[in-house]
Amino acid sequence: MLCCLCLIVTLAESKLYVDPHTYEDPCQAVHEFAREIEASRIKIEKIIGSGEFGEVCYGRLKLPGKREISVAIKTLKVGYNEKQRRDFLSEASIMAQFDHPNVIHLEGVVTRSKLTMIVTEYMENGSLDTFLRSRDGHFTIIQLVGILRGIASGMKYLSDLGYVHRDLAARNILVNSNLVCKVSDFGLSRILEDDPDAAYTTTGGKIPIRWTAPEAITYRKFSSASDVWSYGIVMWEVLAYGERPYWNMTNRDVINSVEEGYRLPAPMGCPTALHQLMLDCWQRDRNERPRFSLIVSILDKLIRNPEHLKLSATVNRYNRHLTGGIYHTSCTYGSHVIDMWDRGPRPLPHLSQSILIAFIGLVSCLNKVLHHIFLYILGDLF
Numbered sequence: 428m429l430c431c432l433c434l435i436v437t438l439a440e441s442k443l444y445v446d447p448h449t450y451e452d453p454c455q456a457v458h459e460f461a462r463e464i465e466a467s468r469i470k471i472e473k474i475i476g477s478g479e480f481g482e483v484c485y486g487r488l489k490l491p492g493k494r495e496i497s498v499a500i501k502t503l504k505v506g507y508n509e510k511q512r513r514d515f516l517s518e519a520s521i522m523a524q525f526d527h528p529n530v531i532h533l534e535g536v537v538t539r540s541k542l543t544m545i546v547t548e549y550m551e552n553g554s555l556d557t558f559l560r561s562r563d564g565h566f567t568i569i570q571l572v573g574i575l576r577g578i579a580s581g582m583k584y585l586s587d588l589g590y591v592h593r594d595l596a597a598r599n600i601l602v603n604s605n606l607v608c609k610v611s612d613f614g615l616s617r618i619l620e621d622d623p624d625a626a627y628t629t630t631g632g633k634i635p636i637r638w639t640a641p642e643a644i645t646y647r648k649f650s651s652a653s654d655v656w657s658y659g660i661v662m663w664e665v666l667a668y669g670e671r672p673y674w675n676m677t678n679r680d681v682i683n684s685v686e687e688g689y690r691l692p693a694p695m696g697c698p699t700a701l702h703q704l705m706l707d708c709w710q711r712d713r714n715e716r717p718r719f720s721l722i723v724s725i726l727d728k729l730i731r732n733p734e735h736l737k738l739s740a741t742v743n744r745y746n747r748h749l750t751g752g753i754y755h756t757s758c759t760y761g762s763h764v765i766d767m768w769d770r771g772p773r774p775l776p777h778l779s780q781s782i783l784i785a786f787i788g789l790v791s792c793l794n795k796v797l798h799h800i801f802l803y804i805l806g807d808l809f
Contacts, residue, residue, distance in 0.1 A: 444590040447520035454538060457516045460523035462535035464488070464546055469537065471500060480504060480515045488534060488546060497549040498534055502542055512543065519545045521613040524588070529581030531601060531611040550601035550609065558602050560669035568698060568736050571665055574608050575701075576726040581610040582658060583719035586651040593649050595657035596638045597664040636678040637671075641685055642713055652713035658722065659708025660691075666701060667694035685709075698736040700729060 447456035469488055476483040481504035489495040503515050522533040522545075537544040552558045555574070566574075578600055585592060592610065599612035634644065640656035642648045660672050672691060673681045690709050693702035704725060710716045717725075729735055 442588065444521075444524055444585075444588040447517045450520075454516065456520040457523070457536055457538065460520050461533060462523075463539065464490070464535035464537050464544075466537050466540035466542070466544075469498070469500065469544070469546065475499070480507070480511060485549060496534075499547050499549045501545040501547070503544070507543075515543065515545070518613050521590075522547070525585070525590075527581055527584040528607065529577045529609050530584060531609045547611075548603075550611075551604040552602035552606075554598050555600035555602055555608060556597035556664060556669040558669075559597070559665065563668040568696075569730060569733055570606070572701070572726055572730055572736065574606070574665055575662055576723065576730065577608040578610065578661060579658065579719055579722045579726060581608075582654060583723050585610065586654065586719050591649050591651060592654050592657070593643075594635055594638070595654050595661060596635060597661055597669060600661070636681055637673055640713065641682075641711065644682060648713075650713065651719070652716050655708050655716045655719065655722070656713075658719070659705040662701065662705045662708070663691050663694065666697045670694070699738045700725075700735050 445456075445460075447460075450456040468490060469486055471484045471486040473485050474482050475485045478501050481502040484500040484502065486498055486500050487495050488498045501515075503512060507515070516536070516538070519533060519536045522531065526532075531550070532548045534546040534548065536546065582592070582595065592613070594612065595610070599610070600608050601611045602608055636644060638657045638660045640653035643653040643656075663672060664670065673684075676684070690706055693699075693705075704717075704722065707715075707717050708722075
């Protein structure tokens with residue numbers, strides 16, 4: 428009897444994501460998973476952006492028996508075709524299956540009105556990359572690790588459900604007024620059409636090269652492990668305060684450099700433990716990359732033991748990158764030690780390419796320093 432109860436509990440906990448594209452009618456999927464909202468319950472107040480399918484608005488939602496709340500409203504543009512409507516509603520069907528504090532929450536959909544809408548919680552601080560760029564240097568390392576921990580927790584939840592995001596990037600993380608970060612933009616787990624950071628692959632689709640794992644670019648093998656690679660790039664974006672990964676390199680140069688063994692260097696002041704975690708996420712063999720559960724565990728231990736965040740990887744990276752040497756450090760987390768640089772050397776890119784990449788990184792760092800000096804001088808003058 429006890430065994431049967433345990434089996435029932437296990438089955439209840441092992442809920443898996445259902446792909447809405449398996450439904451013949453997208454309306455059937457969206458009504459199975461999402462709540463239908465009467466259009467009269469929504470007050471659109473202003474346009475705050477544009478999405479893949481139409482405008483994104485800020486508004487208010489008042490449901491019966493509940494207080495009025497702020498919401499974000501995605502609208503389907505006039506003149507849409509059937510495929511666009513299917514894809515638009517599929518995003519709602521995906522979001523409706525998720526319930527986690529670090530994943531964007533769907534309030535409901537409007538499908539029985541002239542204007543088709545997806546209604547989600549409103550995130551006051553917008554996308555993470557823009558938010559960080561406007562606050563360069565404003566946060567402590569512990570606060571940045573807290574941001575990373577929230578994103579990793581959301582991705583662990585999605586991974587446990589069997590959902591592969593395919594487009595994890597700082598631009599697709601939203602930030603609320605309490606600095607809570609939430610994974611969003613599930614519609615772009617399909618083929619990307621309008622992203623300037625995307626590039627055509629040999630199979631004809633488009634994917635965001637700078638954030639995508641090599642096996643996903645070459646063979647279109649997307650998995651939780653390829654999401655982990657993307658998470659490593661998000662880590663780099665957070666520690667670099669929204670800087671563009673691989674700077675001004677072309678997509679083709681990024682593909683070639685990564686294939687030859689190049690990995691992004693640590694941003695200025697980045698602790699060794701965090702850069703090592705990035706490098707682990709960027710292992711060529713996807714089976715060697717950490718799972719999101721381990722990433723969450725490591726970040727939790729770093730938050731509890733902030734002394735391990737004091738060592739900067741910025742100086743070490745140049746020695747290893749230019750010489751091909753391996754340095755070894757270790758961090759003690761409670762009862763176990765996490766070794767760094769213990770997987771053997773990775774191949775170096777071509778020397779001229781290495782020098783170019785190092786030069787681009789140096790110029791980027793100098794630009795940041797000069798920017799802060801300029802702001803300091805302006806402060807003194809005025």
